[in-house]
Amino acid sequence: MHSPLRDQPDFASSVIVTAQQMQAVEATIFAEGMPVAALMEKVAGKVARWIMQHFPRDRFPLVGCIVGPGHNGGDALVVARELHHRGYQMLIWYPFAQVKELTAQHKAYLEYLGVRFTQASEELNFCDLLIDGGFGLGLTRPLTGELATGIRTLNTGTVPVVSIDLPSGLESNTGEVLGVAVQATHTLCLGLWKLGLLQDRAQPWVGQCHLIPFDVPLTALQPALQDQPPPCCLTAAAAIARLPLPRSPIAHKYTAGHALLIAGSRQYAGAALLAAQGALASGVGMLTLVVPESLRLMVVSQLPEALVIGATETAQGAIAALPDDWEWDRYDVVACGPGLTIDAASVVKAVLQSDRPLVLDADGLNSLAQEDDPKGRLAARTAPTLLTPHVGEFRRLFPQPWQAAASPSLAASQAAIAAHSTLILKGAISAIAHADGQLWFNPDSSAALARGGSGDVLTGLVTGLAAQLAQTAVTDTMLLDAAIAAVWWHAQTGRAIAAQQTELGCPASELAKQLPRVLAEQLQTANATAPVW
Numbered sequence: 001m002h003s004p005l006r007d008q009p010d011f012a013s014s015v016i017v018t019a020q021q022m023q024a025v026e027a028t029i030f031a032e033g034m035p036v037a038a039l040m041e042k043v044a045g046k047v048a049r050w051i052m053q054h055f056p057r058d059r060f061p062l063v064g065c066i067v068g069p070g071h072n073g074g075d076a077l078v079v080a081r082e083l084h085h086r087g088y089q090m091l092i093w094y095p096f097a098q099v100k101e102l103t104a105q106h107k108a109y110l111e112y113l114g115v116r117f118t119q120a121s122e123e124l125n126f127c128d129l130l131i132d133g134g135f136g137l138g139l140t141r142p143l144t145g146e147l148a149t150g151i152r153t154l155n156t157g158t159v160p161v162v163s164i165d166l167p168s169g170l171e172s173n174t175g176e177v178l179g180v181a182v183q184a185t186h187t188l189c190l191g192l193w194k195l196g197l198l199q200d201r202a203q204p205w206v207g208q209c210h211l212i213p214f215d216v217p218l219t220a221l222q223p224a225l226q227d228q229p230p231p232c233c234l235t236a237a238a239a240i241a242r243l244p245l246p247r248s249p250i251a252h253k254y255t256a257g258h259a260l261l262i263a264g265s266r267q268y269a270g271a272a273l274l275a276a277q278g279a280l281a282s283g284v285g286m287l288t289l290v291v292p293e294s295l296r297l298m299v300v301s302q303l304p305e306a307l308v309i310g311a312t313e314t315a316q317g318a319i320a321a322l323p324d325d326w327e328w329d330r331y332d333v334v335a336c337g338p339g340l341t342i343d344a345a346s347v348v349k350a351v352l353q354s355d356r357p358l359v360l361d362a363d364g365l366n367s368l369a370q371e372d373d374p375k376g377r378l379a380a381r382t383a384p385t386l387l388t389p390h391v392g393e394f395r396r397l398f399p400q401p402w403q404a405a406a407s408p409s410l411a412a413s414q415a416a417i418a419a420h421s422t423l424i425l426k427g428a429i430s431a432i433a434h435a436d437g438q439l440w441f442n443p444d445s446s447a448a449l450a451r452g453g454s455g456d457v458l459t460g461l462v463t464g465l466a467a468q469l470a471q472t473a474v475t476d477t478m479l480l481d482a483a484i485a486a487v488w489w490h491a492q493t494g495r496a497i498a499a500q501q502t503e504l505g506c507p508a509s510e511l512a513k514q515l516p517r518v519l520a521e522q523l524q525t526a527n528a529t530a531p532v533w
């Protein structure tokens with residue numbers, strides 16, 4: 001089993017915490033002797049250097065700061081002081097009378113230095129850059145009054161905004177906007193990733209997110225996690241470690257995994273092709289594809305590498321049943337769903353009853369959602385199951401955790417635990433939840449992937465990887481490992497295509513085609529940057 005605490009070289013840069021956990025970490029650091037003011041200097045110094053590097057003074061000479069009453073405001077004032085000394089012209093909007101002592105001290109010193117303060121937020125509209133030090137972890141209630149009005153106006157402008165720790169107004173655990181929030185172009189998250197920043201709903205406010213590490217010691221982190229596996233960001237290292245590489249030099253096609261894909265209908269023939277292309281790109285040894293008989297010849301002509309079986313079909317052209325004397329044990333992993341339509345529900349039932357590791361997607365999920373007790377059905381399976389819903393499919397399948405949980409990713413985690421399954425909740429930042437409570441997020445993705453068919457490619461890819469991983473052992477975490485590798489690989493490919501062809505240039509067939517090239521580039525980069533001992 002992969003333990004994030006053990007197998008990631010730089011654990012602190014991928015772990016994700018709640019506000020309460022971060023506050024517990026900070027309390028330990030301070031209790032053990034680190035002065036609060038010293039940590040603020042260290043962190044704000046790093047933020048100032050990041051800003052000077054990305055927003056040089058010659059192009060961004062006038063910098064405005066939103067300064068709140070707590071230590072987020074204190075950070076902003078330290079950044080303002082450093083930028084002032086480097087020749088930036090600073091303008092501070094400081095709408096609070098009551099502030100924390102350290103923040104008040106920094107304010108006094110800036111006044112002594114002659115930095116300009118204003119009560120009129122509109123003045124910030126004329127700046128070249130804004131620094132948002134309104135609120136961070138300490139936000140407890142919705143923003144109101146003058147502050148809310150000011151932020152609303154600033155959001156209508158086009159000035160780049162760097163938020164410190166969190167965009168002010170964003171709830172740090174759920175990513176919800178409390179009243180109004182600063183719409184940042186960049187967020188510099190301090191120390192450890194905050195859960196709220198990884199939620200899809202937060203993305204329009206967060207902009208590009210960067211971690212500013214401040215050397216959080218593991219001894220301070222571990223008690224705050226209370227022995228629970230914390231959510232983690234997917235890293236290249238974590239994904240690459242889970243790929244079926246290197247391949248055995250004496251591998252043959254039957255030792256490189258046999259994947260079965262049950263997909264397609266007369267209405268959605270392309271879904272079967274795209275899922276199969278994703279599976280073939282994974283390097284799987286053998287791919288068998290079950291499609292409605294009327295699609296068989298077309299599919300064979302498009303996918304000469306796959307073994308294609310034509311199944312009897314319904315009047316609407318959906319798969320009616322698997323062939324007689326069907327032998328499940330020929331296959332290491334089964335994927336079922338892309339393009340099936342819900343007319344193929346009886347096939348989905350049969351697949352769920354099989355003893356094979358299963359990837360259930362699209363209409364596989366929709367058919368399951370129509371059963372009485374989907375969770376119980378999944379929990380009763382004897383082999384591991386991976387579900388790959390987008391939000392709409394998830395909501396239909398698991399309405400209860402969806403409504404009750406504070407965020408979609410927590411709902412995914414609860415559903416995975418209850419259904420004894422692994423789950424990829426697909427979105428702008430896909431979340432991967434495992435039955436043992438592990439939760440992963442993939443922050444490095446691209447809106448280029450928001451295209452029909454991109455999910456089918458992912459289903460094929462994850463299935464092909466899982467079939468290869470199954471050669472070592474069929475374990476509870478096999479599908480989790482395949483999901484981590486596939487989500488990362490799929491997203492990196494979307495990013496690479498977007499970089500060359502814009503976010504508009506990534507149709508799903510192109511995505512499938514580029515998967516091998518992008519993996520090779522990623523592996524080269526990872527090897528080039530690996531530490532030499």
Ligand SMILES: NC(=O)C1=CN([C@@H]2O[C@H](COP(=O)(O)OP(=O)(O)OC[C@H]3O[C@@H](n4cnc5c(N)ncnc54)[C@H](O)[C@@H]3O)[C@@H](O)[C@H]2O)[C@@H](O)CC1
Pocket residue numbers: 026039040043068069070071072073075100134135136137138139140141142143144164165166190
């Ligand atoms: N403690 C640490 O280890 C570090 C903290 N740092 C910074 O400190 C921040 C946390 O500081 P704080 O705990 O002071 O929290 P904040 O700076 O986020 O603000 C909390 C203050 O705002 C008030 N407040 C909350 N919601 C409000 C609302 N809607 N309207 C008006 N006032 C409201 C609270 O009563 C409190 O006084 C972090 O986000 C980070 O930016 C950094 O200096 C680095 C180190």
Ligand SMILES: [K+]
Pocket residue numbers: 072132133134135136163164165166167168
């Ligand atoms: K902030």
